[in-house]
Amino acid sequence: MAIRVAFATNFISPYRVPLYVALGKTDNWDLKLFTCCESEFDRQWKPVHDPPFSHKQSFSVSYRRMVKHQGRVSFSDKRHVHIPLGLWLDLWRFRPDLVISDEMGARTLIAAAYALLTRKQLVIWFHCTLHTERDIAWKQRLLRKVFIRMADAFIGMGIEARRYLESLGVESESIFDAKNAVDIGPLESRVEAQRRITVRRRLGVSGLCFLYAGRINQLKGVEELLEAWDVFCAHDGVEATLVLAGDGQDRPNLENRVARRGLTNVRFVGHVEPEELPEIYHAADVFVFPTLQDVWGLVVNEAMTFGLPIICSKYAGCAPDLMIDGRNGWLVDPKDPDDVLRALRKAWDARDKKEDMAKAARESVAGLTIPEMAEGFRRAVEYARPRPKLRSENPSKMRGRLDVPRREPL
Numbered sequence: 001m002a003i004r005v006a007f008a009t010n011f012i013s014p015y016r017v018p019l020y021v022a023l024g025k026t027d028n029w030d031l032k033l034f035t036c037c038e039s040e041f042d043r044q045w046k047p048v049h050d051p052p053f054s055h056k057q058s059f060s061v062s063y064r065r066m067v068k069h070q071g072r073v074s075f076s077d078k079r080h081v082h083i084p085l086g087l088w089l090d091l092w093r094f095r096p097d098l099v100i101s102d103e104m105g106a107r108t109l110i111a112a113a114y115a116l117l118t119r120k121q122l123v124i125w126f127h128c129t130l131h132t133e134r135d136i137a138w139k140q141r142l143l144r145k146v147f148i149r150m151a152d153a154f155i156g157m158g159i160e161a162r163r164y165l166e167s168l169g170v171e172s173e174s175i176f177d178a179k180n181a182v183d184i185g186p187l188e189s190r191v192e193a194q195r196r197i198t199v200r201r202r203l204g205v206s207g208l209c210f211l212y213a214g215r216i217n218q219l220k221g222v223e224e225l226l227e228a229w230d231v232f233c234a235h236d237g238v239e240a241t242l243v244l245a246g247d248g249q250d251r252p253n254l255e256n257r258v259a260r261r262g263l264t265n266v267r268f269v270g271h272v273e274p275e276e277l278p279e280i281y282h283a284a285d286v287f288v289f290p291t292l293q294d295v296w297g298l299v300v301n302e303a304m305t306f307g308l309p310i311i312c313s314k315y316a317g318c319a320p321d322l323m324i325d326g327r328n329g330w331l332v333d334p335k336d337p338d339d340v341l342r343a344l345r346k347a348w349d350a351r352d353k354k355e356d357m358a359k360a361a362r363e364s365v366a367g368l369t370i371p372e373m374a375e376g377f378r379r380a381v382e383y384a385r386p387r388p389k390l391r392s393e394n395p396s397k398m399r400g401r402l403d404v405p406r407r408e409p410l
Contacts, residue, residue, distance in 0.1 A: 004030045005381065006096035008107050010082055011035050012048040012055070014274060015298060018183040022374035024053040029381075032094055036060035036082035036107075046273075056094075059086030069135050073292050073315065073335055075218040084110065098381060100125055100155070104144050112150045121384040122150060125178075125377075127157030127295045129317045130164050144168055152384035155377055157296055159320040174383065178376030179321060180296040181368045184278070184305050199283040203267055207239030208348060211284035211308070213277065213299050214291075216248035221290035221313060221334040223254060226266070228340035233265055238348060240265060242288075245280055247271045281306035285354070286347045290334040291316050304328065304365045307358030309350070311343045328360040 007023070012035060024031045032054040038047040061083045068076050083106045091099065091114045098121040101111040108124060115122040124147060148168050154175045156162045165175050200209065210229075216222050222244065229242055244254075247270050258266045272280060281287075287303035288311045297316040304310065304322065310329035312319055325331045330343040350357065 002028045002030055003098060003381075003385070004032070004094065004096040006032055006034060006091055006094055006099045006111075007102075008034045008084070008087060008099060008111055009036075009102040010080075011037050011039055011043075012051055013043075014046065014048055015182055017048060017051060018370045019181075019373055020051065020053050022370055023377055026374070026378055030054075032056065032096070034058050034084070034087055034090055036084045037062060056090055058084045058090045060084040067135070069293070071134075073131075075292055077217075077219050077293070081105075082107070087111070088114065096120065098123065098384060100377070100381070102126075104140075104147050108147055109143070112147060116150065121152045121381075121386070123153045123155060123380050123384050124151045125155040126165065127155075127161045127180075127317070128164055129160035129295060130167060131160075131315050132293050132295055132317070133164060153380040155380045158317065160317040161295070176376050176380040176383065178373045178380075179368050180298055180301060180318065181370050181373040182298055182301050182305075183370050184302055195279050196282050199279045203241075203243055203269060203280075203283060205241040205243065205267070205283060206265075207241060208286065208351060209284045210240060210242045210286045210288050210311075210344070210347070211245065211280065211303070212243070212288045212290070213245040213272065213280070213303075214289075216244065216246050216251045216254065218250060219292055219294075220248075221292045222250065223257075224292075224334040224337065225288060225290040225340060226254060226257065226263075228337045228344060229266070230261055230263065231337070231341055232344040232348075233263070235345075240348065242266045243269060243280070243284065245269050245272045245277070277302065278306070281308060284308055285351075286311060287329075289313055289316055290332070290340065292334060294318075301365050301368060304361040307361050309347065309354075309357040309361055311340070311347060322364050324360065324364070328357060328364050 020033055035057050037060060063081055064078055065081055066076055066078050087107065087110045099111040099115055100123045101108040102125045104124065104126055112122055148170055154165055154170055155178050156165055156175050158177060158179045162175050166172060212222060212225065214220055232238065233240055242265060251268065255268055281303060287308040289297055289300055291297060291313045293315055295317045297318045300310055300312060300318050300322060312323050312329055312331055313334045314331050319331060323329055323331055330346055332343045333339045
């Protein structure tokens with residue numbers, strides 16, 4: 001029998017479209033996506049106006065707030081917060097048998113209330129880490145404890161997400177991995193090998209090319225990278241170029257800093273559309289991801305797909321799943337300039353190991369595909385669905401949470 005599945009999230013990111021399409025093709029699923037907005041203030045993607053799946057944008061109230069992170073890794077981060085007031089009515093109209101909610105805030109509170117009142121199932125997709133959640137308020141922690149008791153299954157995003165969910169008291173057997181994946185295969189094949197020389201000339205690249213791609217703000221650690229780069233490129237014999245692909249509120253200040261220090265081997269290329277990124281990856285030799293906080297870091301998947309070794313922050317959620325220090329890249333603490341400097345030097349010294357490291361990088365992400373990610377969602381939904389027999393035997397129990405035996409994972 002087909003089940004109606006409601007998937008509640010912030011907005012449709014272009015890189016998530018393949019996942020939603022795959023889930024929409026699941027046998028016996030009637031899937032509908034519910035979003036809050038077309039995009040957010042710090043996203044420069046082109047909004048997805050006509051997605052190839054059922055979709056409804058719920059009426060929402062949105063605002064921005066500044067979050068200050070203290071301690072060794074200190075920075076300020078402006079976030080977009082959504083309260084999807086219309087989601088309640090939209091769920092009642094769609095009448096799903098199961099709701100997947102992406103986060104543990106207002107959206108999940110509405111989804112949990114619907115699931116409780118209608119005796120339906122709730123699956124929470126939560127991919128934050130112990131590091132990203134270290135500064136949350138006690139009220140948020142309390143609310144998450146409530147969600148833990150109300151949800152039937154959880155979808156994580158690798159080792160770090162699982163660790164965080166387990167720290168909240170979630171049973172390991174109810175957590176299903178859906179490791180972050182990107183559908184970049186078609187784009188990779190469009191770039192011809194000879195384009196590398198042309199693109200490098202256009203970008204003004206000479207020597208070993210280090211690439212960063214993403215937003216340019218405090219959270220991403222670009223300032224920390226430039227601090228180490230200043231020392232690295234001053235060493236005798238080093239011929240290298242740093243390409244910064246992306247835009248953000250800190251770009252003007254960093255451009256001024258680069259100019260003041262006379263760093264002629266740093267290129268700010270601005271925002272790059274997703275379809276243009278492959279040729280940038282092909283032009284590079286090493287990818288640098290100095291983030292101070294990321295739940296995963298999908299650009300690492302992309303760079304590894306193109307065979308780039310990674311200088312990766314230990315604060316990236318993807319690090320435990322993807323990084324093998326010295327084999328496919330190097331782990332660093334971006335708040336330690338000496339640590340970043342050592343990694344830059346190791347990358348420079350490993351120029352003759354380029355082919356081996358490229359092979360290791362590709363192997364690290366070979367199994368992270370959209371079909372495999374979608375399968376993690378399907379396993380969670382299958383686990384959350386109660387057996388028909390249990391429904392009839394336990395009509396008085398509150399949706400069978402915690403005290404009703406679960407269906408074994410597939």
